[in-house]
Amino acid sequence: MDASLSGPRGLYAPLPTATSIRVIELHPLQDDSTPINCTLHLTNLERETLDFQALSYTWGDPLYRYWFDREKHTTWVRDVPIDKLCINQDDVQERNTQVGLMAQIYSKASLVISWLGPADKDSDQAIPLMQRLNKLQCFDDMQGHQQCSNYSDFMERTLSEDDTTEIDSIPKEQYEKLTRFLARQYFFRCWVLQEIMLARRICMLCGTEIVDFSDLQRIALLVAWIKKHHLHYPIGQALDLPIKPNRNFDHEKAILELFQDRWRLLYKTEVQEQKLPFTFEQLLTLARMSGCANPKDKIFALLGIVPRGAFGISVDYNKTTEQVYSEAIRRLIQETKNLNCLSWVTDRSLRKFPNSPTWVGEFDDKAEQSELAFASVGYNATSGSMLDVMDIGSESHSALRVQGVEIGRIVELAEPWDWHGGRLKFDPQWVTLTLNLPKVSRPTGKPRGETLVTTLVANHVDHLPLERQPNMDHFKYVVRRLTCAAVVRYLHYLFYYSDRAKSEVAYKDKALPFFRDLDMLSEGDNTGFITSSAEVRQAEQQSCTCKANLSFVDISSASPPRPPPDSECPYVADFNRPNPHSHPYRTSISDRIARLGAAPSDADIKRDWRDHNFGRAANRHGQFRRLARTNNGYLGLVSTSCEIGDAMWLLQGANVPYVLRETGKLAGSEATGSVWEVVGDAYVHGIMQGEVWEDAKDQLVDIELV
Template identity: 25%
Template sequence: MTDVPPLLPPRSGHRYTALAASTIRILRIFDGTGLEDPLTCGLETFHLNQLPPYEALSYCWGDQKEKHEIILDGSKFEVATNLHSALLRLRLHDKPRLLWVDALCINQNDIPERNSQVSLMRDIYRQAECVLIWLGGPVMVDDKELWAIPHLLEAQEKNLKRTDLPIRHGTKDWVKYVMSSDWATNGDLGDRRWNAIIRGLVSLLQRPWFLRTWIIQEAALAKHSVVVCGSHYVDWEPFCRAVGYAIDLDYFASTSPEIYSALRNIERARRRLAVGQFQRPLDLLAGFRIFQATDPRDKLFGVLGLLDPADLKVLQLKRADYDMEVRDVYTQAAIDCMALEGNLDVLSLGGKFSRSADGSTRTLPSWVPDWTFHQERVKPLHPRFLSTLSFGNYQQMAPQSAACDSRASFSVSADRSVLTLSGYVYDSIAAVSDVLARDYYDPQEGHPLTPARDKEYEWSGFDPEVEEAVRVLAQWESLCGVPASAPYPFTSQQPAQEVFFQTVHANCYPSGSVSQTRARFELWYKPFLELRSITAAIGEIDGFAGNESMSDWQKIGAGTKWMGKVVYKTAKFGFKYALATRPSRVQHNATMVGLGRVMFKTGKGYVGLTERNVKAGDKVALVKGGRMPIVVREAVNDGGDGDDQSEWEILGDAYVHGIMGGEGWDEARCVEMRIV
């Protein structure tokens, strides 16, 4: 193919020719200038062993409804807006450019070709001279183009700390303020300049590229990457340094921690691959769960290129197959993870209630994880997955496995709907608390000392959501025996307060150590106690306000004493709240594991944590190869009577204080358990 655009009038439609094995097409973008010259391209076919120097494009497909016309091999061809913009930006003025672009180099209407070409993407991105990461057009701040990366790199090189910069609070309110239309009217010149920089970065990181599943391997496999945004470009490594610097300043930990943690996971994967280190399939799937894909099967297919070739040989799901249904892809992935590792860690990511809202995965068995992301899904309790899914360096007092060192024993029914495990019901859930749905110093508007503008609070001035959290914590304390002095009978006579502390963290401490976490927990926990004390004091007014046996002077005296008590307790509460929420305390605020969960107590007296849909009567089961207990509910069964016919649905994994080291494990009790 020549380097000169075709002179013949374009044909009405492009036709792909079949590809031979181990061959790919590469797009040649002919030179041109500005918007006047039409985008003229051609496709050339090469064997993987005879590739010319080329680049590969990493981009987001975006809205496919709005199309733009290009000329491809002399034919008219329509591409979506984002790709059209990328090709215009990357077209050279004086010579052609060779670029691999999935939407053009793969015949998207040919399923067998898609299957074959997707399996080659690992080689395509590894062998590219450079991967060009297209983030879209320029970032505009106050109607002006702003490229934040150089400013952040400059601050990092100067080693400017949090206290050296104008903005020091990484809260949701702060981001809301920075993104508001009046950001430039507040503060001095330094404030306004830094506000603009961070606003530009926030806008940049909200581009859809950052949550597209396929970009994981595209960025991680590249030997060299360049980020392109509008007219600006920067190498991947300094780009990650700039974003990482902003993360370290705590500008994002309280907003969307999973997104920024996912970026770090990409860079971690890239560095590991560079030295020949690979993650297990389950860790990759869990770490990148927040990423999105138009086709839910791509949540699996999009990470296959990052797997250890040795693991890939063992898996049944070793290449993309778009003839498979979503249910079959997800089910096979779960089976592969269990068979590959010999444990049942994958069950921590499953559960009857962890299904996508759109109904696309509601037919999955309860033991198969739904990899489509939905925000309300609580992170698994298994320590293996906590640090990869959010900020925090989660540590345990000691490694734990409720089933000791047993290896998984399982089989799958012919229709792949039933997983048969070896295990037993250990205990029954007798009582369940309400959900602890809110952190005390939640970074949204409406904390107890600053009522939100759009909420009408009671005269006491406290946020009812925080008062609800106080009420739920009281339930949790009661289940753990706080403040009673009776020790916990299952863990060497532990005091109830220590049982409470360890259980709300599920023995996973996000501050890097137990002692550091305990110090932060006390800062978080004490204002709850003070607020409870204030609420109780406020309620005392009912004891004398309507007491007809008291004289008016007695009521005035009691009221004065009551007011003094309320004022004193409120001031004490405010002081402890200020301590708990000052920036140096909440930096990288990895929340305790119990948030978003319920606490339960079993018939035998154990306390634990699990997911919010559990109710009294559900069972705690221990299974071979299951390091975490699972909560199960008996399913509707038409197979007959008797325990051997019982079928169970998994509700979620659980932390049960006192059996996490195998204290409740008895392999002799194991029977077949059918999980549907």
């Protein structure tokens, strides 16, 4: 590299003006063995005759030889600002200034080259598949800048029979390759959001292949539609592969959001020109979809999309990550006048910055734990109350002042949930915990069995509350059938695989109390949600091929003999899989349970994808959560890290309740409140739609979250 710009400190001399930038001139390659040579130059963003190209790439070395394949691409990449090389990374003040110029750099570049990364076995099949799918008739009339937030409506209106035939004819293995391609890190790097949104022209490269920018949008739209409406088909399952540890993140929807935000900037109306293109809440939503090497860039990378100083936050790498995130959350609360962002607070075992104030949530929406305040069913525990933003405090980045009312203390906790894919797990402690509730739940007046079922899924199945599920009789039947399969699976675990199975303690000493409790709960519940020991026995007969008859125990019988497990039994096969957390939609043991007692109709129960939604919902909402009972008879779904004695609160401006842990009293002679840590959000049955808020809001007290 040419060292003509070197100063006394080495390669980098101080930049002469506030709008000066460095660019790299890349010299042509003679052959594949030639090292990449480049020269560092100065230029100024205020020049009228700027001519440079910008690179948009993911983490790692951007200087891949693929960019410069002259046989495929006739345009030679010459003057390029590459931040890792053109910015003095050791000079914090220069970094602050240059980051503030990134928006100008990408908006003034003649071309932004988006480097998706080198080709691999997935992209080799995914890119031709994208080109093939983009020839579907449904895309013929779709304009390049068309926003398709309602992708379901668009696809339903335009998808032809020929399109459906073409989609179905493609092997599912190719769709799996496409899924992995859409999950490339490039699309979720925080700087890429700004770079793509501001670019005048974009050329996307993967290895030596050009990926059409608009084609990518159409593919993301198609994938989102298939996953929503055809998840139970092999194609839908292939597109729903658990690419990353998080199982709930939809990569195609994140890509659609990126495209729609770009069009929002490029095609603003005259009225929109007078307004900020994004609210701070929208920017943080984008930030949480993205990743970056420096966590502060979650905030700083997106500030260039709006006018400088628009949100009162400036780029300053001297601040700690905790300070940057605290300022961002406080600014968000001031803008929205609500506390819904407290649902970003995840279980303590998942927190990436444990030294942050507990009210500062994760800036990553790929966390395993569901965020209840943003659920599509629309919880409204405080009846739409708003915050007085003048009272939240600002003198300390670590403290947040709020008002609320305590609604109960946790006195009993079940074991933490663990992932069971699409299957429903079962914990006998749920039954004993529910039996400790009043027979009629407060304030709903519903039987406690229904309270248990509703709480397990946070009253949210397939975007609807339980009371609005279609064909309620069949839905209740499905819940019992899934529960039976989960109970029989638990009995297999207890008999063959648990520590108790290897001990001298009789199996029946554990199983009998459980069956008594289950029947007690079932007999006291007339809603049809709770199964009985008789139905469990019937389910075992229909679905299990082992000889142990695990559900046929009584007080007068000896514990069943211990015949070896049958390897053909689906429950045994389930436990013996190399990865018990593999894709959840491949098989369903509950489908073997054809009928339980009196089914809703005489027709054969056909396999319906909706039949599995209850198990999926329970696993989605149960991740890193556990059931909890309060001292005053509420049942809730809370974070795993909750403890006995933690308090459930309704906070003014919050859609859902929160579990708080008291740490002390407010300082000062006139202070009367207390200091609390945020443990996490909660579903508390009977208060999620404002049932108790009208009375509780007259008892609000000041507290401080730290």
